[in-house]
Amino acid sequence: xxxxxxxxxxxxxxxxxxxxxxxxxxxxxxxxxxxxxxxxxxxxxxxxxxxxxxxxxxxxxxxxxxxxxxxx
Amino acid sequence: xxxxxxxxxxxxxxxxxxxxxxxxxxxxxxxxxxxxxxxxxxxxxxxxxxxxxxxxxxxxxxxxxxxxxxxxxxxxxxxxxxxxxxxxxxxxxxxxxxxxxxxxxxxxxxxxxxxxxxxxxxxxxxxxxxxxxxxxxxxxxxxxxxxxxxxxxxxxxxxxxxxxxxxxxxxxxxxxxxxxxxxxxxxxxxxxxxxxxxxxxxxxxxxxxxxxxxxxxxxxxxxxxxxxxxxxxxxxxxxxxxxxxxxxxxxxxxxxxxxxxxxxxxxxxxxxxxxxxxxxxxxxxxxxxxxxxxxxxxxxxxxxxxxxxxxxxxxxxxxxxxxxxxxxxxxxxxxxxxxxxxxxxxxxxxxxxxxxxxxxxxxxxxxxxxxxxxxxxxxxxxxxxxxxxxxxxxxxxxxxxxxxxxxxxxxxxxxxxxxxxxxxxxxxxxxxxx
Numbered sequence: 001x002x003x004x005x006x007x008x009x010x011x012x013x014x015x016x017x018x019x020x021x022x023x024x025x026x027x028x029x030x031x032x033x034x035x036x037x038x039x040x041x042x043x044x045x046x047x048x049x050x051x052x053x054x055x056x057x058x059x060x061x062x063x064x065x066x067x068x069x070x071x072x
Numbered sequence: 073x074x075x076x077x078x079x080x081x082x083x084x085x086x087x088x089x090x091x092x093x094x095x096x097x098x099x100x101x102x103x104x105x106x107x108x109x110x111x112x113x114x115x116x117x118x119x120x121x122x123x124x125x126x127x128x129x130x131x132x133x134x135x136x137x138x139x140x141x142x143x144x145x146x147x148x149x150x151x152x153x154x155x156x157x158x159x160x161x162x163x164x165x166x167x168x169x170x171x172x173x174x175x176x177x178x179x180x181x182x183x184x185x186x187x188x189x190x191x192x193x194x195x196x197x198x199x200x201x202x203x204x205x206x207x208x209x210x211x212x213x214x215x216x217x218x219x220x221x222x223x224x225x226x227x228x229x230x231x232x233x234x235x236x237x238x239x240x241x242x243x244x245x246x247x248x249x250x251x252x253x254x255x256x257x258x259x260x261x262x263x264x265x266x267x268x269x270x271x272x273x274x275x276x277x278x279x280x281x282x283x284x285x286x287x288x289x290x291x292x293x294x295x296x297x298x299x300x301x302x303x304x305x306x307x308x309x310x311x312x313x314x315x316x317x318x319x320x321x322x323x324x325x326x327x328x329x330x331x332x333x334x335x336x337x338x339x340x341x342x343x344x345x346x347x348x349x350x351x352x353x354x355x356x357x358x359x360x361x362x363x364x365x366x367x368x369x370x371x372x373x374x375x376x377x378x379x380x381x382x383x384x385x386x387x388x389x390x391x392x393x394x395x396x397x398x399x400x401x402x403x404x405x406x407x408x409x410x411x412x413x414x415x416x417x418x419x420x421x422x423x424x425x426x427x428x429x430x431x432x433x434x435x436x437x438x439x440x441x442x443x444x445x446x447x448x449x450x451x452x453x454x455x456x457x458x459x460x461x462x463x464x465x466x467x468x469x470x471x472x473x474x475x476x477x478x479x480x481x482x483x484x485x486x487x488x489x490x491x492x493x494x495x496x497x498x499x500x501x502x503x504x505x506x
Contacts, residue, residue, distance in 0.1 A: 022237075022238040022240065023238070023240065023308060023311060027311045028311070030311055030312055030368045031308060031311070031314060031368075033368075033373075035373045035397050035405075036314060036366055036368055036373060037366075038306070038314065038316055038364060038366065040375075041112075041463075041501065042112065042132065043112045043113070043114045043130050043132050043146075043501060044114060044451075044463075044465070044499060044501055046130065046146070046148075047114060047116045047128060047130060047497075047499055048467070048497075050128070051116075051118060051469075051495070051497060052413070052445075055439060055445070055469075055471060055493070055495075056389070056413060056415060056439060056443075056445065057385075057387045057389065057415050057418065057439055057440055058360075058379070058381035058383075058387065058389035058391070058413075058415055059381075060300065060320060060322065060358070060360050060381075061318060061320060061360040061361070061362030061379045061381065062318065062362055062364070062377075063231070063246065063302065063318075064229045064231060064246040064247060064248035064300045064301075064302045064320065065198075065200075065214035065216070065227065065228075065229030065231075065246070065248045066198070066214075066216065066227070066229075066248075067148070067196045067198055067216040067217075067218045067225060067227060068216075068218055068223075068225025068226075068227055068250050068252045068298075069194065069196075069218060069220075069223070069225065070192075070194075070220055070222060070223025070225075070252075070254065071152075072439060
């Protein structure tokens with residue numbers, strides 16, 4: 001129940017973020033760097049996810065799509 | 073330069089403006105997107121202690137074919153060999169089994185977790201297309217196909233990304249579906265049927281199903297379908313902080329059983345009486361909450377994520393993943409990595425079944441047991457020049473579970489029913505733009 005309450009607070013957190021001062025284009029220098037991307041190394045991430053998928057019962061979460069595999 | 077009056081200022085501005093405008097477009101690489109190819113390639117060498125070895129090369133080619141429009145093609149090949157648990161419980165005496173192909177026998181020593189040898193290869197290709205629809209709306213499409221000796225998969229997905237709030241917020245909605253086909257080596261075994269102990273050509277064909285017109289040994293296939301829906305929000309919190317939150321819902325249906333897994337049927341003393349092919353429910357509903365934050369320190373970058381997963385097989389799982397990118401000067405970096413994973417057992421998981429008490433669903437696949445994984449890794453990367461970088465990473469994973477569960481039957485209490493798994497992954501990668 002407590003986790004559900006925390007979950008309900010998350011949208012409020014993101015709505016609160018909307019009130020943040022807008023970043024100007026020249027303030028986005030760090031965000032534009034490769035290492036600031038959500039998935040900075042897609043091929044390495046694919047390989048790691050494939051290993052975890054073959055050894056664990058849970059998978060996914062970061063996105064939809066990707067290939068199927070008979071390993072699990 | 074000494075400013076001597078309004079005329080000098082005007083002249084200086086004129087010179088500066090002309091200098092800027094005279095920059096050759098060929099030197100302004102960011103304007104020349106049509107000529108850029110992005111090649112990302114990696115090779116994985118994966119090894120499990122006393123189990124499976126895998127070699128997996130991956131090649132990804134990405135090209136911007138229009139302003140903000142990208143096409144990405146990825147090729148993957150897997151070569152797998154080694155041995156994997158067949159599902160039977162360890163016993164106080166040696167156990168002999170027939171291989172899945174029905175052509176040979178193999179023996180597990182007393183007290184050892186029975187392992188079955190296999191070799192397989194898998195080839196996969198996927199195509200991604202990212203298409204801007206307006207200044208704030210983007211779409212992404214994916215199609216993928218993979219094929220291995222006994223399994224094929226065809227999948228597709230589409231996502232919409234909507235930038236709002238001065239592009240500080242991106243709202244994401246996506247849907248994907250896959251159609252998989254399972255065609256096990258040696259034929260499709262009937263779920264919960266006795267495991268045949270005779271080798272070909274005298275093996276007990278009657279114990280195997282011949283589905284979909286498979287027609288006898290070596291034939292038969294079944295399908296497995298899945299769809300996934302995802303909604304998410306990505307938020308720029310500060311100049312240094314990016315945060316993502318996703319919820320996804322998915323459903324799998326069809327043949328979700330592993331055709332190669334069996335389980336032991338034992339008497340009340342824990343002595344093995346026979347083996348049956350496993351059976352899993354033909355539907356599974358999955359939910360995932362995924363949170364990720366990327367934070368830029370003065371030089372270094374931290375990636376941290378948490379995933380909570382739950383499904384109607386009663387599996388609940390938490391995953392924490394932390395990567396720290398330690399910048400070493402301009403061209404080098406080190407990336408230490410830690411991941412913790414834990415899951416509860418599926419409600420039909422069992423190490424062995426009591427004779428005369430076979431349930432509607434049963435599997436002894438240890439990947440459905442309660443387990444934990446700890447992964448530590450380190451990647452070294454070098455930016456060779458503006459267009460080329462390479463990296464070398466090593467990850468070590470240790471998976472542990474309960475070797476002596478309280479509900480073990482009879483003499484099985486004295487056997488190690490969960491064998492820890494240790495894996496090592498070495499990944500070499502290179503990225504080039506030209």
